[in-house]
Amino acid sequence: MSSSTNILVTMQLVQKYLYQFVSPVLMFIGTIGCILNLIIFSQRHLRKNPCSIYFIAYNFANFVFIYSSLLPTILSVGYNIDYSTRNIVLCRLRLYITILSNFLSPLYLVLASADRVLITSSNALTRRRSTLRFAYICIACGTLFWTLLHAPVLVLTNIIQIGPNTLICYFQLSAYISFLSFCSLFKATIGLLLMAIFGLWSIKNIRSLQKVRPAASLSATVTKVDTAPHSNSSKDRQLCFILLIDIIIYALFSFTYAINLIYQQITQNYVKNTERTQIESFITNICQFSGTIPFCISCYANLIISKTFRNEIKKILSCQKIFRIH
Numbered sequence: 001m002s003s004s005t006n007i008l009v010t011m012q013l014v015q016k017y018l019y020q021f022v023s024p025v026l027m028f029i030g031t032i033g034c035i036l037n038l039i040i041f042s043q044r045h046l047r048k049n050p051c052s053i054y055f056i057a058y059n060f061a062n063f064v065f066i067y068s069s070l071l072p073t074i075l076s077v078g079y080n081i082d083y084s085t086r087n088i089v090l091c092r093l094r095l096y097i098t099i100l101s102n103f104l105s106p107l108y109l110v111l112a113s114a115d116r117v118l119i120t121s122s123n124a125l126t127r128r129r130s131t132l133r134f135a136y137i138c139i140a141c142g143t144l145f146w147t148l149l150h151a152p153v154l155v156l157t158n159i160i161q162i163g164p165n166t167l168i169c170y171f172q173l174s175a176y177i178s179f180l181s182f183c184s185l186f187k188a189t190i191g192l193l194l195m196a197i198f199g200l201w202s203i204k205n206i207r208s209l210q211k212v213r214p215a216a217s218l219s220a221t222v223t224k225v226d227t228a229p230h231s232n233s234s235k236d237r238q239l240c241f242i243l244l245i246d247i248i249i250y251a252l253f254s255f256t257y258a259i260n261l262i263y264q265q266i267t268q269n270y271v272k273n274t275e276r277t278q279i280e281s282f283i284t285n286i287c288q289f290s291g292t293i294p295f296c297i298s299c300y301a302n303l304i305i306s307k308t309f310r311n312e313i314k315k316i317l318s319c320q321k322i323f324r325i326h
Contacts, residue, residue, distance in 0.1 A: 004275055008275065008278055008279070011278070011279070011282040012282075014282075015077060015282055015285055015286070016077065016078060017078075018078075018286075018289060019073060019074050019077040019078035019289075020074075020078035020079065021078075023070060023073070023074045023078065023289065023292075024074055024078075026070070026292065026293065026296050027066055027070050027071060027074065027296070029296055029297070029300070030062070030066050030070070030292075030295060030296025030297070031063070031066060032299070033296060033297065033298060033299030033300060034059045034060075034062050034063040034066070034295075034296075034298075034299070035063070036299050036313065036316070037055065037059040037298060037299045037302070038056060038059050038060065038063070039316060040302075040309060040312045040313065040316070041055045041056050041059070042056060043312065046235075046312075048132070049235065049236070049239060050115050050119075050130050050131060050132055050134065050135035051112055051115050051116065051119070051236075051239040051240075051243065052239070053132060053135040053136065053139065054108050054109075054111050054112035054115060054135060054139070055108075055112065055239075055242075055243075057104075057108045057139050057143075058105060058108040058109060058112065058246075058298075059298065061101045061104040061105040061108060062101075062105055062295040062296070062298065064097060064101040065098065065101035065102055065105060065292075065295050066292075066295055066296065068094055068097040068098040068101060069098040069101070069102065069292065070292050070295075070296075072084060072094060072098075073288075077285070082167075082168075082169070084159075084169040085159050085167040085168065085169055088158065088159055091157060091158070091159055091169035092153065092154050092155075092157045092169075093154075094169065095153055095157050095169055095170075096150060096151075096153040096154050096157070099150050099153060099180070100146060100147060100150050102187075103146045103150070103183070103187055104142070104143060104146055105295065106187060106191040106195075106250065106254075107142045107143075107146065107191075108139065108142075109191075109195055109243070109246060109247060109250060110191060110194045110195055110198070111135075111138050111139065111142065112243050113194070113195050113198035113199055113202065113243060113247060114194075114198050115130050115135065116198065116199075116202040116236075116239070116240045116243055117198050117201045117202050117205065118130040119236050119240075120202050120205035120206050120209065120236070120240060121205055122205065122208055122209055149183070152176060153171075156171050156172050156173055156176050157169065157170065157171055157172070158170070158171075158172050160172070178268075181261065181264065181265060181268075182265075184261055185258070185261045185262065185265060188254060188257060188258035188261055189258055189262075192250075192251050192254065192255070192258065195247045195250070195251065196247070196251070199243070199244050199247050202240055202243075202244070203244070206237065206240065234308075235308070238306050238307075238308050238309070241305055241306065242301075242302050242305065242306055242309065245301045245302070245305050246294070246298050246301070249293075249294045249297065249298065249301055250294040253290045253291060253293045253294050254290075254291050254294065256287045256290050256291075257287040257288065257290060257291040259287075260283060260284055260287040264280075264284075
């Protein structure tokens with residue numbers, strides 16, 4: 001057996017064991033994490049903050065993505081079980097929900113980061129633009145846009161035979177594949193860029209407010225302005241730090257996928273031999289696995305950086321909320 005054949009066999013085994021043993025663990029901790037995040041940010045005192053609404057939408061999209069994308073991939077790659085190739089309706093719904101949730105999740109992060117720019121502004125009028133109503137409108141409009149844009153998936157997807165006894169659930173038209181690849185590339189690059197810009201902008205605003213506060217304490221009038229509704233309170237700062245960590249995690253693990261998408265677009269018209277195709281397929285699957293990690297570990301990063309989040313988790317786990325006398 002040649003060395004290249006050995007390499008290909010090793011890559012196939014690595015890919016199989018990755019989805020057979022590692023991915024189920026990731027899926028389990030991701031499920032628990034998303035549920036805990038949804039419970040925490042749905043608390044009445046946090047739900048009044050627009051950023052919490054974005055976090056609820058973000059974690060719901062993550063939860064949907066885990067079960068529409070990661071679970072089927074575990075079954076198909078790790079255990080050679082693919083239910084989507086047995087029913088055309090299931091095939092189309094699974095692919096549509098996977099693509100939609102994968103686009104919605106970073107959208108909600110971008111919206112949340114824009115909200116943090118508003119809430120950390122030194123201008124009271126700018127801070128007042130961060131409202132629950134505005135958050136619901138942004139989420140509804142963004143969700144509707146991507147839902148309609150990807151609606152063709154429900155029609156253009158089919159069960160295709162690519163070899164003897166080998167079926168896949170995929171798109172029929174190459175033109176739509178190119179369009180979807182362009183959208184994915186746009187999401188991966190522009191989305192990361194917007195998150196970075198808004199995140200750095202929020203940090204700049206927080207530092208500016210911290211410098212202004214000592215001077216503000218000398219004047220009661222200035223203090224009234226600084227404590228206007230939606231001011232840079234401790235809760236807002238903690239939500240801002242949670243968001244920044246989520247953005248960093250998303251950027252770190254999605255960066256390789258973005259690079260892989262750029263490479264695929266550049267080389268899509270190249271003639272490739274079987275060995276190169278298999279190697280690129282392996283790299284793509286690894287990048288896709290890396291891209292699922294941010295959907296699963298957000299809760300645990302929140303536990304590390306936020307004391308308020310840890311306290312809320314302790315209350316839930318100790319059932320203090322249930323037995324509290326109102």
